[in-house]
Amino acid sequence: MNSESLAASAAINIGLALIVLTLFSLLRKRPSNAPIYYARGLSHRRRPPDSASGRFLPSFGWITRGIFVAEEEILDSCGLDALILIRLFKFGIRYFLVCSAVGLLILLPVNYKAGIQDAYSMDVFTISNVGNNSNCLWVHCAGLYFLSGYGLYLLYKEYYDLLHKRIHQLYILRHQPSQFTVLVRDIPLCDEHKARDCAVHHFFSKYHPHSYQSYQILYDGKDLEKLLSNAKSVSRKIEELRQQSSPFQSTTSFPLLESSKKDAEKVKLKESLRELSHKIRMSQSKQELQKKELPVAFVTFKYRWGAALAAQSQQTPNPLVWITEMAPEPRDVLWRNLSVPYKYIPLYKSGVYVAASLLTIFFAVPVAAVQGIAKFERLEKWFPPAMVVKMIPRIRSVVTGYLPSAILNGCVFVVPFAMIEMVKFAGYPSKSRKDIKTCNMVFYFLVGNVFFLSLLSGSLLEQIGETFTHPKDVPSRLATAASSQADFFITYILTNGLSGFSLEILQPGLLIWDAMKSKIWQRGKPRRPYLYSLPYYRIIPYIALCNLIGMVYAVVSPLILPFLVVYFSLGYIVFVNQIQDVYITTYETCGQYWPYIHHYILTSIVIMQITTIGIFGLKSKPAAAVAIVPLLVFTLLFNEYCKTRFLPTFFRCSVKDARDRDECDERSDTMDANLRNALDAYSPPCLQPMDIG
Numbered sequence: 001m002n003s004e005s006l007a008a009s010a011a012i013n014i015g016l017a018l019i020v021l022t023l024f025s026l027l028r029k030r031p032s033n034a035p036i037y038y039a040r041g042l043s044h045r046r047r048p049p050d051s052a053s054g055r056f057l058p059s060f061g062w063i064t065r066g067i068f069v070a071e072e073e074i075l076d077s078c079g080l081d082a083l084i085l086i087r088l089f090k091f092g093i094r095y096f097l098v099c100s101a102v103g104l105l106i107l108l109p110v111n112y113k114a115g116i117q118d119a120y121s122m123d124v125f126t127i128s129n130v131g132n133n134s135n136c137l138w139v140h141c142a143g144l145y146f147l148s149g150y151g152l153y154l155l156y157k158e159y160y161d162l163l164h165k166r167i168h169q170l171y172i173l174r175h176q177p178s179q180f181t182v183l184v185r186d187i188p189l190c191d192e193h194k195a196r197d198c199a200v201h202h203f204f205s206k207y208h209p210h211s212y213q214s215y216q217i218l219y220d221g222k223d224l225e226k227l228l229s230n231a232k233s234v235s236r237k238i239e240e241l242r243q244q245s246s247p248f249q250s251t252t253s254f255p256l257l258e259s260s261k262k263d264a265e266k267v268k269l270k271e272s273l274r275e276l277s278h279k280i281r282m283s284q285s286k287q288e289l290q291k292k293e294l295p296v297a298f299v300t301f302k303y304r305w306g307a308a309l310a311a312q313s314q315q316t317p318n319p320l321v322w323i324t325e326m327a328p329e330p331r332d333v334l335w336r337n338l339s340v341p342y343k344y345i346p347l348y349k350s351g352v353y354v355a356a357s358l359l360t361i362f363f364a365v366p367v368a369a370v371q372g373i374a375k376f377e378r379l380e381k382w383f384p385p386a387m388v389v390k391m392i393p394r395i396r397s398v399v400t401g402y403l404p405s406a407i408l409n410g411c412v413f414v415v416p417f418a419m420i421e422m423v424k425f426a427g428y429p430s431k432s433r434k435d436i437k438t439c440n441m442v443f444y445f446l447v448g449n450v451f452f453l454s455l456l457s458g459s460l461l462e463q464i465g466e467t468f469t470h471p472k473d474v475p476s477r478l479a480t481a482a483s484s485q486a487d488f489f490i491t492y493i494l495t496n497g498l499s500g501f502s503l504e505i506l507q508p509g510l511l512i513w514d515a516m517k518s519k520i521w522q523r524g525k526p527r528r529p530y531l532y533s534l535p536y537y538r539i540i541p542y543i544a545l546c547n548l549i550g551m552v553y554a555v556v557s558p559l560i561l562p563f564l565v566v567y568f569s570l571g572y573i574v575f576v577n578q579i580q581d582v583y584i585t586t587y588e589t590c591g592q593y594w595p596y597i598h599h600y601i602l603t604s605i606v607i608m609q610i611t612t613i614g615i616f617g618l619k620s621k622p623a624a625a626v627a628i629v630p631l632l633v634f635t636l637l638f639n640e641y642c643k644t645r646f647l648p649t650f651f652r653c654s655v656k657d658a659r660d661r662d663e664c665d666e667r668s669d670t671m672d673a674n675l676r677n678a679l680d681a682y683s684p685p686c687l688q689p690m691d692i693g
Contacts, residue, residue, distance in 0.1 A: 003122060005401030009491040012402045013498040017570075020502035025058035027511070036510050038581050039529035065580075066573035074579065079588040080169045082534060082579045084162065088543055088597055089575065091154060092568030096550055096561055098150055102143055103558025110139050111558070122487050126557040132620040141624045144555050144612050148631055151551070151605050152638055159598060159646045166591040166650065167657060173590070174661040175674050177681035179304050179653075180213075181327035182311045183429060185342045187295040188321050196293045203322065204299055207315070211306020214679055215299045220292040220339055221686025224283045228686070231276040234269050241266045284687060296338045298327055298682035302675065304658035312652055326653060328430035330681045332587035340427040352426045356441050359418060360448055366411045367453045370404045404488065405495040412450060416442050416538040431533075432589045436596060438537035443600055446545040450492075451552075455485050486557035489549050493560070496542060497567035501574045507582075533586040534579065536593060543571065544600035551604040552611055595650050602639050609635065 028037040034048040041048060075083045114130040123129055130136050170179070190199035197217040204212040282288060301307040307326065315322035323342060327333075340348065420438045428434040510530055518527060550564040609632045616625035665671040 005397045006122070006487050006490060007401070008397035009401035009405065009494055012398070013494040017498035017502045020499075020506050022058045024502075024506045025060055025062070027506075028062070029059060033511075033514075035527050035529040036507055036514060036582075039531050040581055040584050042529040043531055043584055062577045063573055066576035069576050069580070074576070075165070075169070078579050079585050080162075080165055080591045081536070081587075081589055081593055082585070083165075084591055084594050084597065085534070085536065085539065085575060086572065086579070087158060087162070088540065089568050089572035091158060091601075092543070092547055092550075093565060093572065095151060095154055096564040096568065099147055099550070099554045100558075100561040100565055102146060103554060103561045107140060107143050107555065108558045110136050122559075123484070125559045126486055127555065127615060127619075128484070130619065134619070134621070137616060137619060137621045137624050140555050140612070141616070141627055144609065144628060145631055147551075147554050148605055148609060148635065151601070152635065155598060155601060156638075156642070159594070159642055162591050162594050163646050163649055169590045170653075170657065171661060171664070173588070174304075174665065175670070175677065176329060177300075177678035178327050178329045178332075179658070179661070180300050180302075180307050180675060180678035181682060182299045182301065182307050182324050183327040184297045184299050185295065185323045185338075186321045187297060195290060196295055196297070197290075200297045200299065203315075204310075208301070208306060208310055211301045211303050211309070213300045213302045213675065215297050216682045216684070218294045218296045218298075218335075218338055218684055219289050219686060220294055221335075221684060224280065224686035227276055227280050227283065228688070231273060231280065234273045234276065238266060238269050238273065241269070294339055295341075300675075300678050300682075303662050304653070305655050305662060308653040308655055308658040327682070328432065329587055332430045332432050333682070334428065334430055334434065335684055337427050337429055345427040349426045352422050355422050356419065356445070359415070359422075360445055363411065363415070363445075363449050364453055367408065367449050370408045370411075370454070401491055402495070405491040406499075408450065408454075408492065409495050409500065412446065415445055416535070416541070419445070420537055430587070432587045432592065435535075435537045436589075436593065439540050439593070440596060442537060443541040443544050446541055447548065447603075450545060451548060454488065454492075486553055486560055489553065490560050490563055493546055493549065493563050493567050496546065497563075497570055500542075501570050505574045505577060531584050532582075534583040539575070540593065540597060540600075543568075544597065544604070547601060548604040548607065551608040554608065555612055556615065592650055595647050598642065602635070602642075605635055606632065 027033050038048040074086055108125055111126055111129045112124055114136055187196045187199055189196055200215045311324050311326040419441045423434050423438045546567055553560045609628055613625045613628050
């Protein structure tokens with residue numbers, strides 16, 4: 001890819017971003033679009049901002065608000081998980097600003113002055129322009145030490161700060177029922193009564209006598225849920241007929257006849273509703289429920305320290321029964337997954353991994369095809385009809401500069417949605433665990449397919465002809481893969497950032513859907529806000545991938561670094577707006593996403609160091625390569641330290657913290673109220689009372 005193609009990609013992405021952001025600034029001021037652009041505020045009974053003045057002029061006040069928003073405001077209104085996403089963007093801004101200063105002021109001039117490449121090639125700004133065994137490589141070695149050390153310092157600072165924010169947030173949210181409740185799985189039958197509910201009571205009364213309070217056994221409620229769903233549907237139909245029963249609302253020439261038909265239909269529906277309610281009451285009787293018991297229960301304790309001890313200890317010598325863990329929030333529970341037998345969950349997870357692996361292999365085809373478009377010279381040789389592109393002025397720059405990254409982004413857009421559908425079958429007990437696992441799978445998919453496969457397929461497509469004639473040169477050719485693909489990754493970041501974030505804030509799919517719905521099948525009906533949870537599994541992996549690309553290329557090709565600063569800055573402003581105005585909070589893990597983000601960033605630092613070791617080795621500078629080994633060892637030891645120092649507190653509850661929260665409740669006389677709330681919180685959907693009306 002030449003500079004003309006890179007300029008074409010930048011021009012298209014910047015132009016598209018300006019158009020889309022201006023359009024958003026206009027559309028968000030229209031009251032009819034409030035259910036899309038102010039859904040969170042409407043769900044909290046807040047009125048959208050007044051936009052009567054200058055409705056046809058774009059307003060960019062949302063950008064100013066994003067820049068000056070306080071972290072405490074996001075934490076109080078949206079939770080620690082949302083704040084962690086914002087902190088990830090701020091981490092990228094801080095890190096790549098420093099990287100840009102080092103790269104553009106020190107490393108890039110060193111690369112340019114080395115001067116072994118063609119002066120008109122983009123490679124003059126990369127490490128490939130530095131000659132073999134050149135002492136200039138020590139500058140890159142020093143730069144790697146500085147950038148790695150600065151990255152580790154920021155990681156430690158973030159981990160330390162977020163750990164204390166998590167402890168404080170759990171203290172603020174001490175009223176949550178999940179702090180008193182333990183999820184128990186694989187409950188054996190009671191020897192005396194051959195039932196599981198009494199087994200739970202006997203076991204915890206005996207072995208946790210001072211802290212045990214109550215329990216809620218779960219049932220296989222598929223049939224009951226179906227009956228409840230049918231009853232709600234019939235109830236809605238009755239209500240609709242009741243609203244349409246006025247003769248003045250009739251659209252026919254015989255309003256009284258139509259009204260009598262509706263009354264007859266209403267009588268039939270009421271009779272059907274009475275039958276359904278009778279079946280529901282019978283199914284909810286104790287005798288019927290006992291036949292559908294599941295080996296799963298939510299056990300509530302009198303004190304948080306009792307729940308913490310029970311959740312984090314082995315209950316019997318057999319670790320495969322009475323399996324305990326802290327319960328997720330009631331709104332976070334995936335009730336259907338709790339019916340999956342615990343012993344089958346490893347098989348389900350294995351099936352998900354196999355499906356994800358097949359998806360990864362399948363996507364290798366479009367990634368290789370994208371690199372074929374980017375390497376247009378080779379594409380001409382293998383596919384002669386592609387030469388027609390040369391006949392259209394400037395079209396080649398668009399094809400090789402913008403099209404590959406746009407196609408790649410379009411292909412991988414569907415990956416998070418495919419992954420989360422797969423993970424649904426893995427049996428995770430909560431939405432948060434499902435989303436975190438999806439986040440992991442999407443990240444490694446992107447690292448494998450978008451990063452490594454793009455790197456290798458680009459290098460191999462460029463040099464496949466020489467591979468057979470000069471097989472000994474293959475290692476040296478692969479060593480230059482990183483620098484030769486720098487321009488492609490710049491276009492990828494431009495497309496993913498400028499176009500991707502702009503489309504995220506515009507929500508074009510939702511706009512089209514809302515227009516169709518309001519004009520066709522819901523004309524005249526009151527509109528409801530479009531409430532969606534913040535899709536962490538779709539956002540975090542892409543940010544982590546761009547962070548990986550930036551870190552690997554920080555030393556190899558510093559020209560990419562300013563684009564990363566723009567990427568993280570725009571993402572920060574966009575998602576501050578989305579978090580505050582659009583997405584709602586459907587669960588709160590109090591920061592459990594951060595250990596995974598920390599792992600992604602640390603993986604990026606390790607890959608950056610390994611890549612540089614390989615480049616130094618193939619640049620005939622073994623001393624510089626050996627000098628990086630202690631840095632790599634230190635990075636791995638730093639990771640182990642963080643695992644020991646910080647990680648346990650993100651997934652376990654210390655007895656000290658639990659006891660401190662209990663004492664605070666006792667001093668404020670709120671312990672009984674919080675305990676009563678916990679006792680009623682985990683009633684399964686199939687036992688919810690049906691309001692017939």
